[in-house]
Amino acid sequence: MSEEIFKKVVSHAKEYGFVFPGSEIYDGLGAVYDYGQNGVELKNNLRQYWWKAMVQMNENIVGLDAAIFMHPKTWEASGHIAGFSDPMIDNKDSKKRYRADQLLEDKITRYEKDGKTNKAGELQSDLDTAMLENNLSALKNLIEQHEIACPVSGTRNWTDVRQFNLMFSTEMGANAEDSDKIYLRPETAQGIFVNFLNVQKSGRLKIPFGIAQTGKAFRNEIIARQFIMRMREFEQMEMQFFIRPGTQKEWYAKWKEARMNWHKKLGFGEGKYRFHDHVKLAHYADAAVDIEFNYPFGFKELEGIHSRTDFDLKNHQELSGKKLQYFDTDLDETGKAFGNYIPYVIETSVGLDRLFLATLCSCYVEEEVGKEEKKETRVVLKFPAILAPIKVAVLPLVKKDGLPEKARGIIDNLKLDYNCFYEEKDTIGKRYRRQDALGTPFCITVDYDTMNDESVTIRYRDTMKQERISISKIAEILKEEISWNKLLS
Ligand code: ATP
Numbered sequence: 001m002s003e004e005i006f007k008k009v010v011s012h013a014k015e016y017g018f019v020f021p022g023s024e025i026y027d028g029l030g031a032v033y034d035y036g037q038n039g040v041e042l043k044n045n046l047r048q049y050w051w052k053a054m055v056q057m058n059e060n061i062v063g064l065d066a067a068i069f070m071h072p073k074t075w076e077a078s079g080h081i082a083g084f085s086d087p088m089i090d091n092k093d094s095k096k097r098y099r100a101d102q103l104l105e106d107k108i109t110r111y112e113k114d115g116k117t118n119k120a121g122e123l124q125s126d127l128d129t130a131m132l133e134n135n136l137s138a139l140k141n142l143i144e145q146h147e148i149a150c151p152v153s154g155t156r157n158w159t160d161v162r163q164f165n166l167m168f169s170t171e172m173g174a175n176a177e178d179s180d181k182i183y184l185r186p187e188t189a190q191g192i193f194v195n196f197l198n199v200q201k202s203g204r205l206k207i208p209f210g211i212a213q214t215g216k217a218f219r220n221e222i223i224a225r226q227f228i229m230r231m232r233e234f235e236q237m238e239m240q241f242f243i244r245p246g247t248q249k250e251w252y253a254k255w256k257e258a259r260m261n262w263h264k265k266l267g268f269g270e271g272k273y274r275f276h277d278h279v280k281l282a283h284y285a286d287a288a289v290d291i292e293f294n295y296p297f298g299f300k301e302l303e304g305i306h307s308r309t310d311f312d313l314k315n316h317q318e319l320s321g322k323k324l325q326y327f328d329t330d331l332d333e334t335g336k337a338f339g340n341y342i343p344y345v346i347e348t349s350v351g352l353d354r355l356f357l358a359t360l361c362s363c364y365v366e367e368e369v370g371k372e373e374k375k376e377t378r379v380v381l382k383f384p385a386i387l388a389p390i391k392v393a394v395l396p397l398v399k400k401d402g403l404p405e406k407a408r409g410i411i412d413n414l415k416l417d418y419n420c421f422y423e424e425k426d427t428i429g430k431r432y433r434r435q436d437a438l439g440t441p442f443c444i445t446v447d448y449d450t451m452n453d454e455s456v457t458i459r460y461r462d463t464m465k466q467e468r469i470s471i472s473k474i475a476e477i478l479k480e481e482i483s484w485n486k487l488l489s
Helices: 003-015 039-056 072-077 100-113 117-132 136-145 189-194 196-202 248-264 311-320 352-363 403-414 428-438 448-453 471-481
Strands: 019-021 033-035 061-063 085-090 097-099 162-165 169-172 180-183 209-218 233-243 273-277 287-295 298-309 326-331 337-341 344-351 364-369 376-381 392-396 420-422 442-446 455-460 466-470
Touching: 003 019, 003 352, 003 364, 033 039, 039 061, 039 209, 039 233, 039 352, 072 180, 072 189, 072 311, 085 100, 085 136, 097 100, 100 117, 100 136, 100 298, 117 136, 189 196, 189 209, 189 233, 189 311, 189 344, 196 209, 196 233, 233 248, 233 352, 248 273, 248 287, 248 298, 248 344, 273 298, 287 352, 298 311, 298 352, 344 352, 352 364, 376 428, 392 403, 392 428, 403 420, 403 442, 403 448, 403 471, 428 442, 442 471, 448 455, 455 471, 466 471
Parallel strands: 061 209, 392 420, 392 442
Antiparallel strands: 019 033, 085 097, 085 162, 169 180, 209 233, 233 344, 273 287, 287 298, 298 344, 326 337, 364 376, 442 455, 455 466
């Protein structure tokens, strides 16, 4: 898919109630977006797909919903106050601000597109080293060496690279003197770590076990781009899997495979995904990999899988003074109980908004339909049926003679199980096209024959095939076609 089509996807998302720019009547708020009536349904369904795969399908993974506000010490322990920053650079002519590492990432993508794989690999390695060592002047050198110009001014007149902390802060407390500075969480993971013992003890969980959580995270991204790819308020779906030290290699490999399979089951195309192993690792990780998705603007991170050792729990234990240990009664090879230890952790972390974007880009299709003289382009969102915002649209052919009442009667029987949509305006052809554009997998049309013989027309979105069926069969067909089985079995 080209950048050209990407622009169409973005405007389609707005026109059909999926995603709106935040606070649009005030000309928007940078990198903040609102999900519309259809977007919220798709997002809920994607979240449910993750939740079911994690929590419902695994007896040793449980859920959690921790608060967004956390004690300020949390962020000291996690290292976010000291080190959660991005390197920024300004162009002196355009006065535009960029993330130095992203300018370099873009250059890597361009090298890859031009077939210069060696150059891309070399730059990736230099970039990884500079980022890991937090070497700001090395980043500046790379920008100069690779002759990167500002996309706006076209010049290479850059400032030095500086650090910029990404956490949003606010005040908690009634009056200024005794209020505390607190932060909006930049990741959901820490809510899981501080509750590790609460959940383990109240759930009587045995290692290995996982805690899963979805929720908002906030990052004051220096430069936000590519629609909902990089937002300042976004949603994460994270799972921390607590294990015995020494078993991390095995569990890391398992989760890497499981997460890739989960993505591929969506059916967007196996070739659209790849692993990107982190060669140079952050001090707390002993292995890390990204699952990248081939967006219209190139392969970009969709999910991260990290072997985090005992870094977080150990630091929380130190700073809080509370023991965050697990007593393992299982026996080792010598017959001795493993005893007390701080568990190691494998983390899987996927951005819901990035998953939403991958879904929208993959399912957006423009097709030529119709015969020779009446050829037209139809835009259709080919969502897996279970993820579609609206599952079934019920359309009376005309808005008189009892047809609307009949259609509403059909909806009344389905709406407990499925999100239904009623529409009586426009020709039936136009109404079908509109449902295609919303990704509705099934349309049911009520006509005059329905009034005599209780039959309706069911139309399938992808094939546009139409069938005459009895009203009594609708629920059976929908049950067969709209099922989690296809994604989760
Ligand atoms: P990036 O390198 O793209 O900034 P990251 O490595 O900082 O991402 P993580 O901290 O590993 O990201 O967060 C886990 C997941 O959260 C990412 O894989 C991504 O899907 C999502 N995510 C992170 N930042 C954003 C953002 N600003 N907007 C939307 N999703 C995000």
